Amino acid sequence: MSAAPSREVARRVFAREFNDATYTFKESNEERAPVYALLPTGERANRVFVVGTLTETEDVGSESEYWQGRVIDPTGTFFVYAGQYQPEAAGVLRETEPPSYVAIVGKPRTYETDDGTVNVSLRPESISIIDAGTRDRWVAETAMRTIERVETIADANTEYARMADEQYARSVDEYKQSAMSALEKLDEEAVPNRRCSTTPWCDID
Numbered sequence: 001m002s003a004a005p006s007r008e009v010a011r012r013v014f015a016r017e018f019n020d021a022t023y024t025f026k027e028s029n030e031e032r033a034p035v036y037a038l039l040p041t042g043e044r045a046n047r048v049f050v051v052g053t054l055t056e057t058e059d060v061g062s063e064s065e066y067w068q069g070r071v072i073d074p075t076g077t078f079f080v081y082a083g084q085y086q087p088e089a090a091g092v093l094r095e096t097e098p099p100s101y102v103a104i105v106g107k108p109r110t111y112e113t114d115d116g117t118v119n120v121s122l123r124p125e126s127i128s129i130i131d132a133g134t135r136d137r138w139v140a141e142t143a144m145r146t147i148e149r150v151e152t153i154a155d156a157n158t159e160y161a162r163m164a165d166e167q168y169a170r171s172v173d174e175y176k177q178s179a180m181s182a183l184e185k186l187d188e189e190a191v192p193n194r195r196c197s198t199t200p201w202c203d204i205d
Helices: 087-095 132-153 159-167 173-189
Strands: 010-012 024-026 035-039 043-045 047-059 067-073 076-082 100-112 118-129
Touching: 010 132, 035 100, 035 159, 047 087, 047 118, 047 132, 067 087, 067 100, 076 087, 076 100, 087 100, 087 118, 100 132, 132 173
Parallel strands: 010 047, 076 118
Antiparallel strands: 024 035, 035 043, 047 067, 047 100, 067 076, 100 118
16 A cells, blocks of 8 residues: 655745745656745745735635735735635635734745736645734744755755756845845834743844
8 A cells, every 4th residue: 555645845935035936847747746836045845834914805706706815924925816626715815804914835826927927826725813923933933944045055056956046047145135124023023021932033143
């Protein structure tokens, strides 16, 4: 009896980098082979884990419900789409009153517009309503993961680092700067009398 295939790791990524991940690829010719988005910082992502503020929802379907959600993190905007094949996620978008903090696990999807622009959106597997503390911890952890990827890509002799260098004509330093800015925003939002032991950014240099 063959073992069930394991699920891909959900990568933590900010909106700034997610929206720049316009190159997708498969690693085999099998029809159901996973599709990966190539992150500019040199990592592949079949699934991502994102957190932010759900600011808008709209049913953009013509014949059946197809919900669009706009989710904001400290670096930019994710556009989330869920329809009949994601009924639980669509239900959350339908029933949630913005603004609300949400955590989303889903798959990156790209589409090309008439003028040739490639846009990136998120097809959710799950959407959860969360609190501000969970949002803060995600920002801190995602900032650290982003900075680590930026600092190692130059020396990383990996297939995905080489692919990112070939596919994206931009400096990865901008993603480090956006991650640092996200941490600074956490500091600015911190309540002055909040105990340091409960704030995830206290231990970050």
